[in-house]
Amino acid sequence: MRKSERKPKHERKSKQAREPTNQTYIGVSQNKKQVYADDDGKHYFVCGTTGSGKTVLLSNFIKSAIDKDYPLLLLDGKGDIGEGSILDIVVRHVPN
Numbered sequence: 001m002r003k004s005e006r007k008p009k010h011e012r013k014s015k016q017a018r019e020p021t022n023q024t025y026i027g028v029s030q031n032k033k034q035v036y037a038d039d040d041g042k043h044y045f046v047c048g049t050t051g052s053g054k055t056v057l058l059s060n061f062i063k064s065a066i067d068k069d070y071p072l073l074l075l076d077g078k079g080d081i082g083e084g085s086i087l088d089i090v091v092r093h094v095p096n
Helices: 054-067 086-093
Strands: 023-028 034-038
Touching: 023 054, 054 086
Parallel strands: none
Antiparallel strands: 023 034
C-alpha cells in the first residue's frame, strides 16, 4: 500500500484502541479519547440534552450486553416503539 493510499493517522485504529473484553465502549471524550464503562457496573444513569448521544450510548450498552450474553434490565420511560427507539435497537441486536 502506498503512503498516499493510507488512512489519515486519526482514522487508524491502534492495537491499544481495541475494546477491552470487560468493558463497553460508550463514546468519545471532548479530547477525542475513547471512553469505556466497566461491564460489572451495577447501575448507570444516563442523562443529557437533545442530541448529546444518549441513545447511541444506550445502544452500545445493549449491543455489548447481548453480544456477551449478559443479563440486562432496561426501562424506557418514554416507551417509544418507532425507528431508532430503544425497542428497535434491542430487536435489531438480538440474534434470531
